[in-house]
Amino acid sequence: MSAPATQPAVGGKFAIEVEGLEARYDDRVILENVSFAVKRGEIFFIIGGSGCGKSTLLRNMVGLVPPAKGTVRYFGRDFTHAPSQERKAMLRTFGVLYQNGALWSSMTVRENVALPLELYTDLSRREREEIVALKLAQVGLSGYEDYLPSELSGGMRKRAGLARALALDPQIVFFDEPSAGLDPITSLKLDELILHLRETLGTTIVVVSHELASIFDIADRVVMLEKETRGVIAEGDPRHLRDRSEDARVREFLNRRMEPVETKGDSSA
């Protein structure tokens, strides 16, 4: 495997730190005062009910939307306020797998995976092709190089999208709802792929999901967002939170069960 295309980042125990982040759409505040940190090599889930701002948080973290307030740091370096050149370099430390793969529809799978290499490395055409083949093998899509995205199934598109996200051997990979629209077996395989990725390359993984099965199978830690609170209501080991969280909303979510209404003494964890 080729060495990571980006230089190893400066010190710090954390791969990602989010501090006091506030996100809004026009005047509507979606998230406020969100802070958490993701350790290196961790599989970290951002969970929560529909409309709680999970995807918004992701879009803020990867810089698609500038946060209204707060900072996102990668490996101790400020990403939010970095000058554009530095910021661009930092973009290469992470890859993003979008919900439907977001493959560029006019290019073949090969061209999709090769484009990041073409833009950011000086590999020869031949070497690029080899890396493309390697990445596709890694996600179990060998032989589909010349297919157009429209000719692939939903699961295959996601895997091809993952191959593209992995093209530059990023240190962090973000997954936006990886199991959405996939059958249980395909999504299980994707989970295995995620675990494998961490084991082989030590990649830090951040997943936005509300798929309980995946959460308990592969997550090391989670943060749970909540719509009314507009922020984090729990953080920690999902199994621990499921059984011992003091917040009924967290237990309900993780147990997939409504609890009988209690007194109003629920404190945020």
Next chain:
Amino acid sequence: MNGVKVVQQSAVEIEKDSPEAHERSIEAGSGAEAIFCSFATAEKNRVRFRARWSGVNRSLPPASRGETPGRKFWSLSGGVWKVANMSESASNARADVQLADGVLSVRVSGDWKLTGERVDWHEVVARTMERGDQAMPHTIRVVAEGLVDWDSSLSLFLRHARAGAEAIGAKFETQNLPKAVVELMDLLVKKERVNAESRLPDLFTAVGNFAHFLLRETKDIAGLVGECSFSVMRFVRGQAQFRWRDCLTEMQRCGAQALPIVGLISFLVGVILAYQAAAQLRTFGADIYVADMVGVAVVREMGPLMAAIVLAGRTGAAFAATLGSMKANEEIDAFETLGVSPVDFLVMPRMAALFVMMPLLAIYSDVLGIFGGMLIAQLPPLNIPPRLFFAEMQTIVDLSDLFTGLIKAATYGALIGLSGCLRGMQAERSAAGVGQAATAAVVTSILLIIVSNAIFAVIFNILGW
């Protein structure tokens, strides 16, 4: 009582299967119009049921799934199967109306199905009123009696009935109706109230919204123009990731593939111009000036304009649709998180393609327009030979005319590319958003083309070109 329960006045239910229960059910249900029982029970007791009920033409249908004509046999929730009344008289939906003491009572009976014969509330009312009843009722009461089965058609009827009651200020009550149908009706009422709250904005809000929209629009256009300028600068300095292949593909699409339609339209515009000019000029005996007229009009105005309008519809809309669906599929986000400017990658090749191809198309359009005019001039009543036409045209049309046309064409090209890409990037992330983007792209490009044409007219006039 022995596993048999009378659930409604006209229906019994066998709760527990046993020969005894069955006998009891027949007994208890001698006046019944329906029997509810489990599928297994129905299956097991089919013969007995049939023997007993065939006398009144109520034989049990085969215990199979679905319906047999005239007989219904279907599942209810919880795996309970229901055998409905099979008698002919009750199979149609009925609403019998009676007005007494100011109470309009409506008796609904029979089989209420959306797919079957339905009863319209307004007809029912009309029937009542025909009888010449005096006073308006103060109460409308709907009573279920001998109701065999029902679906949304009954809720619809009840809804109309309730609306009717409200319209005349009468009280509305129901009696003996299945619980579910009442719930359904209430659901519809609640829904209406929610709808009532969402109204069109008032005048001030609308004006405010529009101003806000204009402001945002201006900002977006300025933003894209700015980004394009930066992109051009990056390109000049050799830092931009310019996709030559995309640019060439787009050139092929917007240039070469547009030749037939641009050619046809320009030719016909030349023809039309020649006819119009001839009609006017002949009255002065100035036939020969048709050549001047067609030449100047086509080269300075119509050639570039026609090519631009065709391309606005053809290519501008395509750009918007392509970028819009790329946005919906997060492909544009994927470029951004890769650190690639979508403007460099998607917008610039397209704008460049149009910027280069538009002047070429304009020349082509000029040629065909003049050819069209020449063809008409040659025919009666003008009878101007092509050679003469051409010679005359040369006396008036010079290179400066051609250049003004080409400057316009290149500008139009950039404007079409700009509006197509802008609308595409602005598109909402949905299928409808893509459609709206395509429409908006055409409208915007034609608007910008005409506005810029007017500005050019002023500038060229001042410059004396």
